[in-house]
């Protein structure tokens with residue numbers, strides 16, 4: 149008989165983590181550090197996320213791979229330009245709030261609030277809740293942002309999902325045709341004209357107002373990438389030259405990954421005192 153769905157406290161590189169497991173063999177591992185998903189094994193489909201074998205998980209550092217949570221600045225695009233690149237959530241220890249399993253799902257929820265240290269970087273009161281829910285062939289990620297303070301603040305956010313690729317040359321991505329995008333490599337602005345995108349090297353683009361569902365094909369694998377509230381999608385691969393320059397990624401591993409990030413970057417929302425904002429990304433494989 150298969151083991152029932154379960155949650156189990158574990159460690160990863162000496163840091164606290166939680167493991168979610170399901171009867172069909174699906175599993176996910178989430179670090180308290182960054183509330184960072186470092187692995188998603190989807191039943192018979194196997195590992196779906198890229199995690200660099202040379203990634204370093206430590207307080208104050210960002211893990212290369214998995215699913216970094218980006219808040220309240222994306223890259224160095226503001227709205228507060230003084231913040232560290234990609235903000236302050238991915239490099240901090242979050243609090244494991246809840247974890248539980250049902251017959252065929254398991255979830256864990258983490259929280260992060262402002263501290264004197266975060267207020268020295270960004271002078272605002274905030275509460276983040278990040279919930280990871282594992283289903284037999286899906287992973288649902290929800291980011292809930294609250295402003296508990298008495299002044300409004302603008303923010304950006306993203307789930308910087310590193311998807312594993314059998315080989316980047318085999319990957320196709322459908323759903324972006326007709327969307328405007330900003331290309332950080334050429335600094336240009338364009339409209340996507342490919343119904344099915346292919347990848348050959350470096351890409352760093354923010355697509356605006358994307359459809360709620362994209363489809364990634366990689367050989368027989370069909371991964372649906374759904375999003376809610378997040379208006380943008382970021383595609384990122386460092387390509388061969390920039391990958392060599394990354395100290396926490398093997399030189400050739402750009403071939404093994406593609407970031408398809410659910411993001412709110414081009415139109416940063418402003419959160420009024422007492423208000424909340426909730427956004428989701430779901431990764432879904434066929435049964």
Ligand SMILES: O=P(O)(O)OC[C@H]1O[C@@H](O)[C@H](O)[C@@H](O)[C@@H]1O
Nearest residue numbers: 210223233234308332352382384
């Ligand atoms: O090296 P980092 O800080 O994790 O960032 C990785 C990449 O993240 C992407 O989201 C950005 O669009 C890229 O410009 C950036 O290089």
